[in-house]
Amino acid sequence: xxxxxxxxxxxxxxxxxxxxxxxxxxxxxxxxxxxxxxxxxxxxxxxxxxxxxxxxxxxxxxxxxxxxxxxxxxxxxxxxxxxxxxxxxxxxxxxxxxxxxxxxxxxxxxxxxxxxxxxxxxxxxxxxxxxxxxxxxxxxxxxxxxxxxxxxxxxxxxxxxxxxxxxxxxxxxxxxxx
Amino acid sequence: xxxxxxxxxxxxxxxxxxxxxxxxxxxxxxxxxxxxxxxxxxxxxxxxxxxxxxxxxxxxxxxxxxxxxxxxxxxxxxxxxxxxxxxxxxxxxxxxxxxxxxxxxxxxxxxxxxxxxxxxxxxxxxxxxxxxxxxxxxxxxxxxxxxxxxxxxxxxxxxxxxxxxxxxxxxxxxxxxxxxxxxxxxxxxxxxxxxxxxxxxxxxxxxxxxxxxxxxxxxxxxxxxxxxxxxxxxxxxxxxxxxxxxxxxxxxxxxxxxxxxxxxxxxxxxxxxxxxxxxxxxxxxxxxxxxxxxxxxxxxxxxxxxxxxxxxxxxxxxxxxxxxxxxxxxxxxxxxxxxxxxxxxxxxxxxxxxxxxxxxxxxxxxxxxxxxxxxxxxxxxxxxxxxxxxxxxxxxxxxxxxxxxxxxxxxxxxxxxxxxxxxxxxxxxxxxxxxxxxxxxxxxxxxxxxxxxxxxxxxxxxxxxxxxxxxxxxxxxxxxxxxxxxxxxxxxxxxxxxxxxxxxxxxxxxxxxxxxxxxxxxxxxxxxxxxxxxxxxxxxxxxxxxxxxxxxxxxxxxxxxxxxxxxxxxxxxxxxxxxxxxxxxxxxxxxxxxxxxxxxxxxxxxxxxxxxxxx
Ligand SMILES: Cc1cc2nc3c(=O)[nH]c(=O)nc-3n(C[C@H](O)[C@H](O)[C@H](O)COP(=O)(O)O)c2cc1C
Ligand code: FES
Numbered sequence: 001x002x003x004x005x006x007x008x009x010x011x012x013x014x015x016x017x018x019x020x021x022x023x024x025x026x027x028x029x030x031x032x033x034x035x036x037x038x039x040x041x042x043x044x045x046x047x048x049x050x051x052x053x054x055x056x057x058x059x060x061x062x063x064x065x066x067x068x069x070x071x072x073x074x075x076x077x078x079x080x081x082x083x084x085x086x087x088x089x090x091x092x093x094x095x096x097x098x099x100x101x102x103x104x105x106x107x108x109x110x111x112x113x114x115x116x117x118x119x120x121x122x123x124x125x126x127x128x129x130x131x132x133x134x135x136x137x138x139x140x141x142x143x144x145x146x147x148x149x150x151x152x153x154x155x156x157x158x159x160x161x162x163x164x165x166x167x168x169x170x171x172x173x174x175x176x177x178x
Numbered sequence: 179x180x181x182x183x184x185x186x187x188x189x190x191x192x193x194x195x196x197x198x199x200x201x202x203x204x205x206x207x208x209x210x211x212x213x214x215x216x217x218x219x220x221x222x223x224x225x226x227x228x229x230x231x232x233x234x235x236x237x238x239x240x241x242x243x244x245x246x247x248x249x250x251x252x253x254x255x256x257x258x259x260x261x262x263x264x265x266x267x268x269x270x271x272x273x274x275x276x277x278x279x280x281x282x283x284x285x286x287x288x289x290x291x292x293x294x295x296x297x298x299x300x301x302x303x304x305x306x307x308x309x310x311x312x313x314x315x316x317x318x319x320x321x322x323x324x325x326x327x328x329x330x331x332x333x334x335x336x337x338x339x340x341x342x343x344x345x346x347x348x349x350x351x352x353x354x355x356x357x358x359x360x361x362x363x364x365x366x367x368x369x370x371x372x373x374x375x376x377x378x379x380x381x382x383x384x385x386x387x388x389x390x391x392x393x394x395x396x397x398x399x400x401x402x403x404x405x406x407x408x409x410x411x412x413x414x415x416x417x418x419x420x421x422x423x424x425x426x427x428x429x430x431x432x433x434x435x436x437x438x439x440x441x442x443x444x445x446x447x448x449x450x451x452x453x454x455x456x457x458x459x460x461x462x463x464x465x466x467x468x469x470x471x472x473x474x475x476x477x478x479x480x481x482x483x484x485x486x487x488x489x490x491x492x493x494x495x496x497x498x499x500x501x502x503x504x505x506x507x508x509x510x511x512x513x514x515x516x517x518x519x520x521x522x523x524x525x526x527x528x529x530x531x532x533x534x535x536x537x538x539x540x541x542x543x544x545x546x547x548x549x550x551x552x553x554x555x556x557x558x559x560x561x562x563x564x565x566x567x568x569x570x571x572x573x574x575x576x577x578x579x580x581x582x583x584x585x586x587x588x589x590x591x592x593x594x595x596x597x598x599x600x601x602x603x604x605x606x607x608x609x610x611x612x613x614x615x616x617x618x619x620x621x622x623x624x625x626x627x628x629x630x631x632x633x634x635x636x637x638x639x640x641x642x643x644x645x646x647x648x649x650x651x652x653x654x655x656x657x658x659x660x661x662x663x664x665x666x667x668x669x670x671x672x673x674x675x676x677x678x679x680x681x682x683x684x685x686x687x688x689x690x691x692x693x694x695x696x697x698x699x700x701x702x703x704x705x706x707x708x709x710x711x712x713x714x715x716x717x718x719x720x721x722x723x724x725x726x727x728x729x730x731x732x733x734x735x736x737x738x739x740x741x742x743x744x745x746x747x748x749x750x751x752x753x754x755x756x757x758x759x760x761x762x763x764x765x766x767x768x769x770x771x772x773x774x775x776x777x778x779x780x781x782x783x784x785x786x787x788x789x790x791x792x793x
Binding site: 110 | 217476478780
C-alpha cells in the first residue's frame with residue numbers, strides 16, 4: 001500500500017485545520033454525535049472508517065488535527081487512527097488538487113493503452129502519480145475499473161468521465177478543466 | 179405500505195401487476211447504469227420524455243430508468259416492450275435526435291435506429307425459444323425494472339422467496355434447499371453455499387452475522403456493481419433468507435466507496451424494505467427479525483478476502499488472518515458469520531421461488547446455475563454477459579462478444595483477475611467451470627474476462643498484474659511483500675531484454691515458493707498470472723531474453739520507431755510529437771531522433787500513410 005504523507009511535523013495537530021473551519025468541525029461533530037458510541041472500545045472502532053470517510057468528504061483530506069479530533073471523539077488512540085488511514089488508499093493526508101485527474105488502471109483500460117495516457121498526463125503537468133501541482137489545481141491518481149470498460153481507456157476528472165482517450169487528447173482534457 | 183404477512187404480499191403483488199396491466203401499453207426501458215450514464219444517456223432520456231409529452235401520449239408510453247442491460251458496447255441502449263403486440267425491440271447507440279422516430283414506431287422497429295439482437299432469455303418465466311446464448315437468473319431484473327421502485331420489484335416476484343422460507347420452511351430446510359441446488363460461491367472460490375450456511379447454523383451462539391461481500395476488487399470487473407445498481411432488493415431478500423437459515427439477526431453489506439450509485443440505491447432499497455416490513459422486527463408477521471447496515475471500503479483490494487473484510491468492518495487495518503477459524507465459526511466480533519458474494523446472494527431468491535430442481539436444470543451437474551462475466555478488452559461487444567455454467571469461452575468471446583475488435587487475431591483471454599491466468603486459443607472450447615479453469619492454470623474468479631489480441635505482450639500483462647499485487651499487498655507476510663517485489667524486478671528485466679534463462683528459472687521457482695507459503699489468498703494466487711503466461715506463452719518470454727524482441731511491440735526498451743519512404747511530409751507527426759524529436763521539411767521525408775524519442779507511439783497512431791514503422 002503506497003502512501004505519501006507527513007507524519008509528526010511540529011506538535012501533534014499543529015496544522016489546526018479543524019479549528020480554522022468551524023462549520024465543518026461542527027458538521028463532523030454532529031455526524032459522530034449521531035453514532036451509537038458506547039463504552040465498548042472494540043465496537044466503537046467499528047465506526048472509525050465511516051467517520052474518516054465523512055471527515056475526508058468535508059475537509060478534502062485528513063490532516064493531523066482532523067485525525068486527532070476523530071480519535072478523541074471515538075475514544076481511540078491517534079496511532080490507531082493513523083494506522084487505519086495509512087492502510088487504505090482512499091484516505092489521503094495531503095490536500096488534493098481542485099481537479100483530480102484519475103486514469104483508470106483497470107485491466108480493460110490497461111490493454112487499451114492507459115499507461116500511455118498516464119505518462120502523457122505526468123509529462124504535461126510535471127507531477128507524478130499521487131502528487132498535486134504547485135498551484136493546487138491538478139492532482140494525478142490512478143483508479144481501478146470505473147465500470148465503463150466499453151469506453152476504455154477512461155480518464156475521470158472529479159466526477160466527469162472521459163472515454164476512448166488517446167494520448168493526443170490528454171492536453172484537451174487538461175484545457176477542459178479551466 | 180407495511181405488508182403484514184405472506185398472503186398479503188401475494189395479493190398485493192397481484193394487485194400491483196393488474197394495475198400495471200391497465201397502465202400504458204408500451205414501456206421504454208432506458209439502461210441507466212454507471213456505463214450508460216457515462217455514455218451520456220441522460221439527453222436521450224429527456225428527449226424521449228419530451229417527445230411523449232409533446233404528443234400527449236403519456237397513457238400509451240411509460241419511460242422506465244433501469245439498471246444496466248449489459249450492452250455497454252452500444253450505450254445509450256433502450257428496449258421498447260409492447261404488451262399488446264408482445265414484441266420487444268432493442269436499440270443501441272441511440273441519440274436524442276432519434277427519440278421521435280422511436281416513439282413514432284412504437285411496437286415496430288424504428289427506421290434509421292440501430293437494432294440489436296437480444297442474446298438472452300430469463301429461465302424464470304421464459305422459454306429459450308430462439309436458442310439464446312445467455313440465460314439471466316442473476317441479471318433477471320437488471321435492465322427490466324426501475325431499481326428504485328419497490329412496487330416494480332414486487333411485481334417481478336420480489337420477496338416471495340423470503341415469504342416462502344419464513345412461512346413454509348424450517349431454517350434447516352432452507353439450508354437443505356440451497357445445498358440441494360448445488361449453488362457455489364460466485365466470489366471466486368466456488369465453495370458450496372449450503373455447506374457454508376450449515377456450518378454457521380450449527381454454531382450455538384445467539385449472536386450471528388450475515389455479510390454481503392460487495393468489495394469487488396478485480397480491476398476490470400463490474401458484475402456485482404451492476405446487480406446492486408439494477409436489482410438491490412434481491413440482495414437484501416437473500417441476506418434475510420440467509421439470516422433466517424443460520425439464525426442471524428444482523429446483516430452487513432461491505433461495499434466499495436467507489437460505487438456511489440450502487441450505495442445510493444442500496445440505501446434507498448433498505449429504507450423501502452424497512453417501511454414495507456421486509457426488514458426490521460417481525461418480518462411478515464413471522465416473529466423473525468433481521469436488519470441490514472452498510473459499511474464502506476476504502477480502497478484496499480485485500481479487503482475482499484473475507485477475514486480482512488471482517489477486520490475492516492471492525493474498523494482496523496484490513497489485514498487477513500489465518501484460517502481456521504473460519505468466519506462461519508468465528509467471524510465479525512468473533513461471532514459465527516456467513517460471508518457471501520453479491521452474485522451468490524442474487525441467486526438465492528430465485529432458488530427459493532422456483533426450487534432447487536429448477537436451478538439444477540441450468541448449467542452443469544457439478545456447477546449448476548449461471549455465471550456473470552464482465553467481458554472487456556479487445557472484444558467487439560464489451561459488456562455484461564450471464565451464461566449457463568459450462569458454456570465455452572468461444573461461445574462467450576465470439577458468440578456473445580462478437581469476436582475481436584477490427585477482426586484482429588485473438589491471442590489470449592484473462593480470467594480471475596490478479597489471481598487468475600491467461601488462456602490461449604486451444605483452450606477456447608473448454609466448458610467453463612471452477613474446476614476446468616483451475617486445471618488450465620487460471621481460475622473463475624469473480625467474473626472479469628479480458629480479451630487480448632496480438633498487440634498485447636504477455637510478459638507485460640503478467641507485469642501489470644504484479645504491479646497491482648505489489649500495490650495491494652498488505653505487507654503482513656514476507657513471501658507476498660518481498661517475494662512479489664523480486665518477481666516484479668525480474669519481470670522488468672525480461673521486459674527490458676536483460677533477462678537470461680536463469681531469470682526465467684528463478685521466476686518459476688520463486689512463484690512456486692510464494693504460492694506455497696503466503697498467508698492469504700492474495701499472496702497465494704499472486705504468482706498465477708506469471709506462471710500461467712510462462713506456461714502458455716513460453717516462446718514470448720524466450721524471445722524477450724534471447725532476441726531482445728517483443729513481438730507485440732509493447733515493451734519500450736525493445737522497440738524503436740522509424741519513418742519509411744511512404745512519408746509524404748505532411749508534418750502531422752512532427753506537430754504532435756510530445757518531445758519534438760521529429761524533424762523534416764514540409765513535403766519531405768521526416769526523421770526521428772532516436773536519442774530523444776520516448777517511444778510514446780503518438781506518431782505511429784496518427785500517421786495516415788503507414789509511414790512509421792515500429793520495430
Ligand atoms: C485477495 C482476495 C480478494 C477477494 N476479493 C473478493 C471480492 O472482491 N469479492 C468477493 O465476493 N470475494 C472476494 N474474495 C473471496 C472472499 O474471501 C470470500 O471467499 C467470498 O466473499 C465468499 O463468498 P462466496 O462463497 O459467495 O463466493 C477474495 C479473496 C481473496 C483471497
Ligand atoms: S478497466 Fe477501466 S473502466 Fe473498466
